Amino acid sequence: MINRICCSFALVGLAIAFPIAGISQATTPSVSSPDGQLVMSFSVQPSASLGEDGSGRLMYSVTFHGKPVIDKSALGLDLDDKTPLGMNVTITGSKADSGVDDYSLAFTKVSHVHDTYNSLAVTVNEAGSQGGRSMIVEARAYNSGIAFRYVLPKQAAIPSLHVSGEDTEFRFTQDDTAWVLALPGYRSSYESEYVRYNLSSLSNQGGISSKFLIGMPVLLQQPGGAWMSLMEADLEGNSSAYVTNPTGSWAGHMFSVKLSPREDDPAYAVIGDLPHHSAWRVLGVADEPGRLVEANLQTDLSPPNRVQDTSWIHPGKASWNWWVDNVNKDGNSGNKYFTTDTMKEYVDFAAAAGFPYFFLDAGWAARDITQMNGRVDIPALVQYAAKKNVKVWIWLYSESVMRQMKEAFPVYEKWGVAGLKIDFVNRDDQDGIQFFYDVARYGAEHHLMIDFHGCHTPWGLMRAYPNVMSYEGVLGLENNKMGRRDSPVDRSVFPFTRLLAGPMDYTPGAFDNATEAGFVARNAAPMAMGTRAQQLALYVVYENPIPMVSDSPQNYKGQAAFQFLKDVPTTWDETHVLSGAPGEFATIARRHGNEWYLGSMTNWDARTLQVPLQFLGAGSYVAEIYEDGPDAATQPKHVTIRKENVTAKTTMTLRLAPGGGAAIRFVPKK
Incomplete structure (x- = not known):
């Protein structure tokens, strides 16, 4: 049960018997x-x-x-x-x-x-x-x-x-x-x-x-x-x-x-x-x-929590089949491989990495969204995942949800589905806004978490309905599949614009990293512009309690930098923006429990940043540093991993390559 106390007072009809400061x-x-x-x-x-x-x-x-x-x-x-x-x-x-x-x-x-x-x-x-x-x-x-x-x-x-x-x-x-x-x-x-x-x-x-x-x-x-x-x-x-x-x-x-x-x-x-x-x-x-x-x-400015029991709501990272076009363990991809067996491979990957979720994307449902179209057996997949301590989210088309919400949500609860990614909402008129509230309320009644895609940006709904975990409403990583619209420049604008509104499902985690000149847009085996260290940093810079780990299991296999994606939490107790400017760079520190994490990213300009660690407070820490390799300007996949003993008196020097970044975990010394 989440304790929520609102000590605000009514504005209308309140008699004032004495002057109030301000x-x-x-x-x-x-x-x-x-x-x-x-x-x-x-x-x-x-x-x-x-x-x-x-x-x-x-x-x-x-x-x-x-x-x-x-x-x-x-x-x-x-x-x-x-x-x-x-x-x-x-x-x-x-x-x-x-x-x-x-x-x-x-x-x-x-x-x-x-x-x-x-x-x-x-x-x-x-x-x-x-x-x-x-x-x-x-x-x-x-x-x-x-x-x-x-x-x-x-x-x-x-x-x-x-x-x-x-x-x-x-x-x-x-x-x-x-x-x-x-x-x-x-x-x-x-x-x-x-x-x-x-x-x-x-x-x-x-x-x-x-x-x-x-x-x-x-x-x-x-x-x-x-x-x-x-x-x-x-x-x-x-x-x-x-x-x-x-x-x-x-x-x-x-x-x-x-x-x-x-x-x-x-x-x-x-x-x-x-x-x-x-x-x-x-x-x-x-x-x-x-x-x-x-x-x-x-x-x-939003109403307090309306969900009495929140014990079933849990954040966490997820594997995902869509961005990599359903690629299987043999390297084959395409709709042909959108099958129950291939999706089990993504469940296996999530389990091995310690991720609590797998996000199953579009293509499983018939027009009646309580029925499957024969390609992926959702109950069988959920049961398979449960044995590995992984839960399954499923994708839904918003107009189908508008039509069948009351029939479908009890079915998904019976199947054991953890959450719903509801896509292409594409409206925010009065009835469209009501749809968000109806989904949140009815989803909570059936123990379903919600991730809205193709939608308006957040406005505080997650306070009243904490089962609403995230929103897209951003020019995300998916744009690498068809064009060049996602770049380090846009990524350095979002912390000061889109992120102002709240959680942002950008879907980071690309490990096939490219320079601006070397990037090629492609649907299968997609690339991302900028360095691998920047992709790591996005898990700290961007707020999202249910982030995708978007690349293929094969691209992460044997990569030392993947450890940061396994370690980084998805919710925070404190957030401090240390420095930055829209379209230029951003450095953000966040605390989870007794550990701190730092993410820093830049546009296409290489830069050297001096970062005081005053936010750490008392005590000594071991900084686990993932930073651009010395040749990352031309070899953007290269990440240098090292450790350093630090305190709040330390000032770290971060050297970011063009399109680069740094991701740091601060662990208290015992």
């Missing part, structure tokens, strides 16, 4: 972070066209270290075909509070979270002829960022909920640099490059007005100032949000929110009843990008 009760209400460095302020911007009664457009702004990072930006909801709620309002009250998010997490980058915050609930009422609609904006200020959401209480003026959009803006004070995931539309797998742009270029390409639809998360850097991230949390009952720069101008430095429209009625994003709250809009703010990675805002 809260302003002025006519322009504001809330500040516990350390006083972040301040979010609310105001109404009058407009002559809206009358002379003091009403106007609801706005907010944000400062960090006393300097503006978000200028006055609009807040509001589009309901039915009326004037947006927030366009013509007065602030009629504000209620303040403070609290602590204190809870345990089982399978993430930390095992325990203790985050304090100040909060504010700002009530606005509509003026004019709209029938007196009202809305509350709930806001929280943490030391690591601010968050806000819209709350619509039950009211006669809004008999039912029909949200067509949001009027939420983020007007940045400068032409910030942004690393953005530009997507082709509202249905995608979130699998593309994070590309560096200035905000103004996102609204004006080639001298003409243009727009990008941008998925979450987004990383931004204010010139000479703050690093920021845009994300969302607690999407239950809502559709997902995207951002775009709508200005069409080379002087436009802003984002506005776009909600994913419903498939059955694209005029609306959210349909339902009142009371209702939107998802949280989350703005992480820090002096360095690594502090954004370390923050826990999404789980802070």
Whole structure:
């Protein structure tokens, strides 16, 4: 049983009998972070066209270290075909509070979270002829960022909920640099490059007005100032949000929110009843990008654990048949070898390596996903694996799960399946988001862990449903099979972009390593650009409680560097980003129990890094070091393995080859 304690307090309807530190009760209400460095302020911007009664457009702004990072930006909801709620309002009250998010997490980058915050609930009422609609904006200020959401209480003026959009803006004070995931539309797998742009270029390409639809998360850097991230949390009952720069101008430095429209009625994003709250809009703010990675805002803002018994949920590494095209022990590959006998070989490999899982990929099921198509006998494979202390995950097509979830999940539980890899979700409208929650809840009822692929990036769901272990939503290793889109450059961007949102199933572990010039994309016996030491480092740099060990058993046989993949854990008690910059390099240290692990990786630039080991704390350690060989620039498979005695006073020198890396295990000396 995982102990989960949430010490937060209700925001709405709470009477304040005394002032609280960090809260302003002025006519322009504001809330500040516990350390006083972040301040979010609310105001109404009058407009002559809206009358002379003091009403106007609801706005907010944000400062960090006393300097503006978000200028006055609009807040509001589009309901039915009326004037947006927030366009013509007065602030009629504000209620303040403070609290602590204190809870345990089982399978993430930390095992325990203790985050304090100040909060504010700002009530606005509509003026004019709209029938007196009202809305509350709930806001929280943490030391690591601010968050806000819209709350619509039950009211006669809004008999039912029909949200067509949001009027939420983020007007940045400068032409910030942004690393953005530009997507082709509202249905995608979130699998593309994070590309560096200035905000103004996102609204004006080639001298003409243009727009990008941008998925979450987004990383931004204010010139000479703050690093920021845009994300969302607690999407239950809502559709997902995207951002775009709508200005069409080379002087436009802003984002506005776009909600994913419903498939059955694209005029609306959210349909339902009142009371209702939107998802949280989350703005992480820090002096360095690594502090954004370390923050826990999404789980802070998500509901606590709903799974009473979690004793059956276990992280761990897995062998995998798909990336290597079902290659068997004789070196033959292809669909012809997608058989029960070949899959048993992957079970044998997992057992010999001490991995708890084998991931069986697509091709086993008939259209009725409670039936097999005759190629792989799932119950027989599960029974075979159980004798070797290995459990089996199975792949499923999302639309089949949508159609047959209630019939299929009890069957999988009866078969003894450990978990489900659900692929090609490719939607995040209101019903699509509900699908994630339905799978998580029904999966928990039938003791099934979940790995979502072809999907939206995480938003904190794993706190409420810890059986949701990971998500893809990334341009992963699989792209080596057909092209050149996966490279050390993209891998060095992901720690500061995609990884902000949570667990990332990138599927590392390639041991056929190639230089940029020597790489050849191929479906069978695939390669990966960059060094073998970088592939080892990814198991520390990337957070994922159920990572694949993706290459063939034959490629690992007799390779000394494989020992690190056997040793490295998959969940962490602490995470510290030691250094790095998006698209350049990343060095991350993580603790599991009394051992520490370090992963460092670079783009195509060779670099020498000085890494102080202050994170180790007291005591002496033996560092088991896996690093690029001296000739790894031309022979990327070469790894040097050595040991060194170290303490917290030690500064290690890491020499990374082009596309290289280093992976280190720190074991306390007895």
